[in-house]
Amino acid sequence: MFRIEAGNSKKYCDGISRRSFVQLGVAGMASVGLPQLLRAKEASSQLGHAKKDTSVILLWLDGGPGHLDMYDMKPDAPAEYRGLWNPIRTNVPGIEITELFPRQAKVADKFSVVRSLHHDTGDHFTGGHFMLTSRGGVNGLNNAGKYPSIGSIATKVLGPRRPGMPAYVAVPYAASIGLRPGYFGANYLGLAHNPFETNGDPNAANFQVENVQLANALSINRLEDRRGLLAHFDRLRRDVDSSGSMASMDRFDMSAYEMVAGAAARKAFDLSAEDPKNRDRYGRTSWGQSTLLARRLVEAGSTWVTVHMGGWDHHWNLKAGYENYLPQVDMLVSALFTDLAERGLSDKVLVMLCGEFSRTPRMNNGGNGGPAGSMGTPGRDHWGNAMFCLMGGGGIKGGRIVGSTNSRGEVPKDRPLECCDIHATVYHALGVDPKINFLDHSGRPVPAIDRGEVISELL
Numbered sequence: 001m002f003r004i005e006a007g008n009s010k011k012y013c014d015g016i017s018r019r020s021f022v023q024l025g026v027a028g029m030a031s032v033g034l035p036q037l038l039r040a041k042e043a044s045s046q047l048g049h050a051k052k053d054t055s056v057i058l059l060w061l062d063g064g065p066g067h068l069d070m071y072d073m074k075p076d077a078p079a080e081y082r083g084l085w086n087p088i089r090t091n092v093p094g095i096e097i098t099e100l101f102p103r104q105a106k107v108a109d110k111f112s113v114v115r116s117l118h119h120d121t122g123d124h125f126t127g128g129h130f131m132l133t134s135r136g137g138v139n140g141l142n143n144a145g146k147y148p149s150i151g152s153i154a155t156k157v158l159g160p161r162r163p164g165m166p167a168y169v170a171v172p173y174a175a176s177i178g179l180r181p182g183y184f185g186a187n188y189l190g191l192a193h194n195p196f197e198t199n200g201d202p203n204a205a206n207f208q209v210e211n212v213q214l215a216n217a218l219s220i221n222r223l224e225d226r227r228g229l230l231a232h233f234d235r236l237r238r239d240v241d242s243s244g245s246m247a248s249m250d251r252f253d254m255s256a257y258e259m260v261a262g263a264a265a266r267k268a269f270d271l272s273a274e275d276p277k278n279r280d281r282y283g284r285t286s287w288g289q290s291t292l293l294a295r296r297l298v299e300a301g302s303t304w305v306t307v308h309m310g311g312w313d314h315h316w317n318l319k320a321g322y323e324n325y326l327p328q329v330d331m332l333v334s335a336l337f338t339d340l341a342e343r344g345l346s347d348k349v350l351v352m353l354c355g356e357f358s359r360t361p362r363m364n365n366g367g368n369g370g371p372a373g374s375m376g377t378p379g380r381d382h383w384g385n386a387m388f389c390l391m392g393g394g395g396i397k398g399g400r401i402v403g404s405t406n407s408r409g410e411v412p413k414d415r416p417l418e419c420c421d422i423h424a425t426v427y428h429a430l431g432v433d434p435k436i437n438f439l440d441h442s443g444r445p446v447p448a449i450d451r452g453e454v455i456s457e458l459l
Helices: 021-029 034-046 124-133 150-158 220-240 245-261 264-269 276-282 286-300 318-342 419-430
Strands: 055-062 087-089 096-098 112-117 168-171 304-310 349-354 387-392 412-414 437-439 445-447
Touching: 055 150, 055 286, 055 318, 055 419, 112 412, 112 419, 124 150, 124 419, 150 168, 150 304, 150 419, 168 286, 264 286, 276 286, 276 318, 286 304, 286 318, 318 349, 349 419, 387 419
Parallel strands: 055 304, 055 349, 168 304
Antiparallel strands: 087 096, 112 387, 349 387, 437 445
8 A cells, every 4th residue: 555654643533534635535436446436426427517627615605594684684683683783785786785894895796695595404514414404304313424525526526636735625624513524525536536624723823734744754866765665556456447446546545645745725725925914914823824725726736625613503693692702704805705806716606604593583682591691691593594605716606696585594585505505606617417326335336416506597
């Protein structure tokens, strides 16, 4: 097995110590098989889907961000519904967002908001599974993922956009409702299609990414010698192998070798090379610098990058929480769209901002069902009957509002949309056929999505 020692690291929730990126990846790829992988990558073009060079940055607000306090405000609703903040106008006539988003208000022409999204569940796990896989089937009592994430499917089909880069990355880690990699994982596609996690805090002065540096005792020349030795010993097995496993391992070995031995990944992960003024624009916070790192990665050739931003389960103390979080989100979202435009990447990078569900239209009394004030100041509880998803770039039109909710923001009023419609739109932007099938653990072919249509208003 081709193995690059990269130092010890803590165990993940799957119990595997990620001592070597290459070692783990080969183990997963061996079960995939190159013929199936090639068929998946070719199926989209064969079925008439245009070949594209689009990437995705998913800004994931883990815990559930409230639509009424962000992108679907109801200033005429009763006080307990409309919330604490006022709407402000944007640079797009007729579109208003929260006053805590003044920077986004200036770039609203670069993104659109789906206001009529729903999956009708208030369970964190069910909602997260819907949003990240387009399917339900899990809950708080049975929360193991059942299907691969949209990111895993997309990157299995497409691979990286440029050689030497990891196709699927999570900054700083992949987590859904406390599960790692949770519903960002590949499930039956194999461990090789889980996201590569940077770990660490991108805002830290000494931030470095594990597994993209050579160990102290291993030079590029020695790495090449090991690779040549492996090829020599495996030649006989490769000649007699009819399953495609060895060819699949060869392919992954090449990708891993390019990532570690080449300069592309190391340069992309090196935030210290970024202009300090641009780093300031994103915000000198973990979330802001994670988003900037995501931009560097897609620019260098990664296909899908998820930025994890946790802590959105505001059953109480909504005011303090949002007055801390929303300005950070405002900075990084506005900076990202502006930065992409300045670099000529707007048409090549699709940005998404969402969480597993929204929050109740009616604010609680701060006690989450208990005595008033027992847990702090008022907040909002779980709500999946009306949600938002912000989308922009990558061929998605900006300055659009798709759908609406009723006067109190409780349910869709018109153009109700589901998670599978969001996924169909993303697959379209990437050039992936949403009907492509993969075999689950039982050998049954399962399509990328069961149903769903491209949201035509966004194209």
